[in-house]
Amino acid sequence: MRPRLEEIFKTSLPQRDKFLSRLPGIFSEEVVHHWCQCSQSTYENLGRPTLRPLDKNKRYTLDFTLRKRTSSERFVAEMKCWPEYENYYYLRITSSNLRLHRQ
Numbered sequence: 718m719r720p721r722l723e724e725i726f727k728t729s730l731p732q733r734d735k736f737l738s739r740l741p742g743i744f745s746e747e748v749v750h751h752w753c754q755c756s757q758s759t760y761e762n763l764g765r766p767t768l769r770p771l772d773k774n775k776r777y778t779l780d781f782t783l784r785k786r787t788s789s790e791r792f793v794a795e796m797k798c799w800p801e802y803e804n805y806y807y808l809r810i811t812s813s814n815l816r817l818h819r820q
Contacts, residue, residue: 722800722808722809723805726738726800726801726805727800727801727805727808731801734805735801737800737801738801741799749762749796750762759785759786760783760784760785760786761786762783763791765778765780765781765782766778766781766782766793768793780794780796781793781795781796
């Protein structure tokens with residue numbers, strides 16, 4: 718019998734769960750890097766941006782700065798590790814009505 722997702726990613730050890738959730742995220746980031754290197758890709762990856770609110774000293778480093786090849790528009794993107802994110806909210810998706818932003 719195969720283990721359920723909850724048995725792998727949601728245990729009584731939150732730091733372990735966060736680490737295990739991060740592993741698929743590392744591979745997913747690599748997929749985006751390689752996709753952006755392809756000349757047929759819509760976007761080019763310019764690297765990891767660091768954002769800092771004007772009124773605060775805290776900095777936030779995100780995953781990607783994507784530049785659209787046809788228009789040079791730039792987009793800052795963050796990839797989430799879904800199993801542990803938002804207290805396991807997305808671990809097992811049971812509805813198409815998803816909460817996409819923190820409320």
